Amino acid sequence: MVSYDGSCGKRQRLLVVANRLPVSAKRTGENTWSLEMSPGGLVSGLLGVADEFETKWVGWPGVDVYDAAEKNALSKSLAEMKCIPVFLEEVFDQYYNGYCNGVLWPILHHMGLPQEDHNDTNKTLQTQYDAYKKANRMFLDVIIENYEEGDLVWIHDYHLMFLPQYLKEHNNKIKIGWFLHSPFPSSEVFKTLPSRSELLRSVLAADLLGFHTYDFASHFERTCTRILGVEGTHEGIVDHGKATRVAVFPIGIDPNRFIKACALPEVRQQMTELKERFAGKKVILGVDRLDMIKGIPQKFLGFEKFLEENMDWRDKVVLVQIAVPTRNNVPEYRKVKTQVHGLVGRINGRFGSVSSLPIHHLDCSVDFNFLCALYAIADVMLVTSLRDGMNLVSYEFIACQEAKKGVLVLSEFAGAAQSLGAGAILVNPWDVTEVSSAIKEALNMPLEEREKRHRVNFQYVKTHSAKKWGNDFISELHTFSESEMKSKKISLGLPQQDVVQRYSKSNNRLIILGFFGTLTEPMKNQNEELELKLNPELKGTLKALCDDPKTTVVVMSRSGKNILDKIFGEYNIWLAAENGMFLRDTTGEWMTNIPENMNLDWVDGAKMLSLGEHKQETCYNTYGQDQSLMHQLMLFEETILLKSMRWVRLRGQHWVVFWKK
Numbered sequence: 001m002v003s004y005d006g007s008c009g010k011r012q013r014l015l016v017v018a019n020r021l022p023v024s025a026k027r028t029g030e031n032t033w034s035l036e037m038s039p040g041g042l043v044s045g046l047l048g049v050a051d052e053f054e055t056k057w058v059g060w061p062g063v064d065v066y067d068a069a070e071k072n073a074l075s076k077s078l079a080e081m082k083c084i085p086v087f088l089e090e091v092f093d094q095y096y097n098g099y100c101n102g103v104l105w106p107i108l109h110h111m112g113l114p115q116e117d118h119n120d121t122n123k124t125l126q127t128q129y130d131a132y133k134k135a136n137r138m139f140l141d142v143i144i145e146n147y148e149e150g151d152l153v154w155i156h157d158y159h160l161m162f163l164p165q166y167l168k169e170h171n172n173k174i175k176i177g178w179f180l181h182s183p184f185p186s187s188e189v190f191k192t193l194p195s196r197s198e199l200l201r202s203v204l205a206a207d208l209l210g211f212h213t214y215d216f217a218s219h220f221e222r223t224c225t226r227i228l229g230v231e232g233t234h235e236g237i238v239d240h241g242k243a244t245r246v247a248v249f250p251i252g253i254d255p256n257r258f259i260k261a262c263a264l265p266e267v268r269q270q271m272t273e274l275k276e277r278f279a280g281k282k283v284i285l286g287v288d289r290l291d292m293i294k295g296i297p298q299k300f301l302g303f304e305k306f307l308e309e310n311m312d313w314r315d316k317v318v319l320v321q322i323a324v325p326t327r328n329n330v331p332e333y334r335k336v337k338t339q340v341h342g343l344v345g346r347i348n349g350r351f352g353s354v355s356s357l358p359i360h361h362l363d364c365s366v367d368f369n370f371l372c373a374l375y376a377i378a379d380v381m382l383v384t385s386l387r388d389g390m391n392l393v394s395y396e397f398i399a400c401q402e403a404k405k406g407v408l409v410l411s412e413f414a415g416a417a418q419s420l421g422a423g424a425i426l427v428n429p430w431d432v433t434e435v436s437s438a439i440k441e442a443l444n445m446p447l448e449e450r451e452k453r454h455r456v457n458f459q460y461v462k463t464h465s466a467k468k469w470g471n472d473f474i475s476e477l478h479t480f481s482e483s484e485m486k487s488k489k490i491s492l493g494l495p496q497q498d499v500v501q502r503y504s505k506s507n508n509r510l511i512i513l514g515f516f517g518t519l520t521e522p523m524k525n526q527n528e529e530l531e532l533k534l535n536p537e538l539k540g541t542l543k544a545l546c547d548d549p550k551t552t553v554v555v556m557s558r559s560g561k562n563i564l565d566k567i568f569g570e571y572n573i574w575l576a577a578e579n580g581m582f583l584r585d586t587t588g589e590w591m592t593n594i595p596e597n598m599n600l601d602w603v604d605g606a607k608m609l610s611l612g613e614h615k616q617e618t619c620y621n622t623y624g625q626d627q628s629l630m631h632q633l634m635l636f637e638e639t640i641l642l643k644s645m646r647w648v649r650l651r652g653q654h655w656v657v658f659w660k661k
């Protein structure tokens with residue numbers, strides 16, 4: 001066990017703050033409560049972490065309580081489970097159903113902002129946003145009451161994006177980590193959100209930010225650089241000297257909990273009953289909260305197509321779908337429920353008979369043991385999330401399949417596709433034909449192939465547990481905070497001496513600069529929007545570089561031609577507008593890069609270009625996966641023939657410097 005405070009045996013105290021406590025309360029009588037485990041992957045993941053630290057949980061207890069005596073009684077019951085409740089009272093609806101799940105959730109899952117209901121003036125975006133902030137302050141109050149010096153505070157998820165800032169304002173010394181369990185979308189989606197800047201800035205107040213996948217982390221970094229004009233490095237984000245570490249921590253499960261459950265007599269009995277119930281049929285299993293991001297309609301459409309095209313399978317296969325009720329007070333969730341029920345009726349009507357139905361759809365949660373029995377007897381697990389932070393159901397299925405070696409069909413848009421993709425059949429859930437073919441492939445897969453795939457994934461699930469996830473995050477939070485205290489900010493690592501030396505020796509230099517966040521000054525107007533203005537401190541240097549006959553300066557930007565012309569009109573400079581679609585040389589003439597003529601082979605070669613050929617020269621950056629930058633680079637390579645040049649990309653954002661040998 002890790003002891004972070006250096007004293008023998010004393011465990012590090014940890015405050016885990018999440019919207020939902022791991023247990024939810026249900027009223028059983030006057031001032032009496034029963035406590036049940038809360039549903040959802042966040043809770044499942046966190047349960048695997050708890051015993052490593054002296055952990056206390058802070059969160060909403062899953063029930064509305066207004067009366068002081070009732071609150072007292074419930075707080076006492078929860079304290080036995082190390083849980084501290086935050087009673088959100090009348091704020092809850094607008095905060096949870098409104099802003100969290102009606103606004104942030106669809107944005108984070110690439111679904112865009114829902115239409116505002118202008119008839120209900122009590123539920124505008126603004127009132128929901130205010131409730132969100134208020135709820136975050138209520139969490140703050142409870143944390144302050146329970147915080148002890150040296151505690152680590154680990155905040156979870158999109159419900160609590162203001163909390164890092166509020167906490168740091170209260171006490172700048174508190175070490176704060178924030179982890180996002182959902183995806184983080186591309187900046188093009190996130191920027192539609194009013195208050196995007198406030199939310200991002202507040203999260204950046206934390207010391208460490210964690211994401212499930214590299215893609216989510218890099219979307220976040222780019223969104224910050226584009227919206228806030230801050231500097232993104234591969235280590236994190238730097239804003240006015242304050243560094244925030246950004247890193248990837250894929251969550252896992254407690255695999256032994258599932259493996260052990262499958263050996264229990266009660267579970268084995270349930271497995272026998274299920275096998276008898278579905279004798280002579282292959283079982284395809286789906287387990288999802290009834291959420292639009294889980295792609296349940298797409299799953300049913302794929303299954304319907306499979307039944308249409310494979311007559312011989314019609315009475316030999318059944319799809320069991322557990323659709324766990326969730327967020328019923330959010331209008332979009334009610335719509336998806338109606339849609340799902342319509343599809344079940346249609347498919348069962350088309351392909352069912354008096355004695356058998358192709359889809360067994362259950363609108364309820366199931367208990368843990370029964371869930372394990374279902375996982376264990378299933379032949380195929382079908383996960384068709386349209387977007388999903390991770391999807392722990394996939395992990396749980398693998399953990400329960402030691403005997404059967406069933407096949408996981410997994411959406412490429414679930415975070416789990418990055419970790420379990422090797423052993424799964426990956427599908428695009430929007431492509432009904434692909435889902436149908438994947439079902440067929442899975443049902444027909446020979447044992448040898450199933451064993452091979454299962455082995456790979458089982459090994460991953462066993463070694464990448466929730467415990468590891470929690471330990472990795474906390475140890476990173478601890479280390480980073482210490483080093484930050486020493487250096488105050490992340491070093492950008494610009495090897496100035498070396499750069500100056502090489503620069504002076506060279507007679508033919510090309511300097512490619514980014515625009516937004518590199519040359520602009522982050523200036524805000526009243527609407528909190530950034531105005532594009534050249535940083536006045538850079539103007540002199542830029543002019544000198546542009547007027548130097550040995551140096552060619554290029555600015556690359558996603559901005560349009562007009563903006564760049566206006567800002568750089570007086571400079572002797574090359575410009576690339578709209579991410580390289582248009583190029584302008586020093587004569588001021590624009591030319592178009594016609595997409596048909598673009599060589600996109602760079603995608604595979606990008607990593608090699610940054611790490612390979614030019615390695616011996618000085619390559620300070622290994623941003624091989626910064627595809628937009630590499631893309632632009634290749635456009636230039638084609639356009640102005642940089643092939644014979646050596647290059648150095650300076651760490652930091654969008655600085656590329658080339659020297660001719």
Ligand SMILES: O=P(O)(O)OC[C@H]1O[C@H](O[C@H]2O[C@H](CO)[C@@H](O)[C@H](O)[C@H]2O)[C@H](O)[C@@H](O)[C@@H]1O
Pocket residue numbers: 019020039040041042043045157181182251326327388389390391392
């Ligand atoms: O608390 P609810 O509103 O009932 O929702 C349940 C949880 O849903 C989301 O879970 C996510 O976390 C999982 C673990 O990291 C991940 O595997 C999954 O892809 C996510 O959807 C939500 O992020 C949690 O806050 C909720 O508690």
Ligand SMILES: O=c1ccn([C@@H]2O[C@H](COP(=O)(O)OP(=O)(O)O)[C@@H](O)[C@H]2O)c(=O)[nH]1
Pocket residue numbers: 038039040041042044287288289322324364365366367371390391392393394396
């Ligand atoms: O009736 C059920 C069925 C499933 N789960 C659990 O819900 C979690 C779902 O997590 P996942 O990461 O797949 O998605 P999320 O619901 O968090 O978006 C898993 O741990 C399941 O074991 C549950 O609590 N009750």
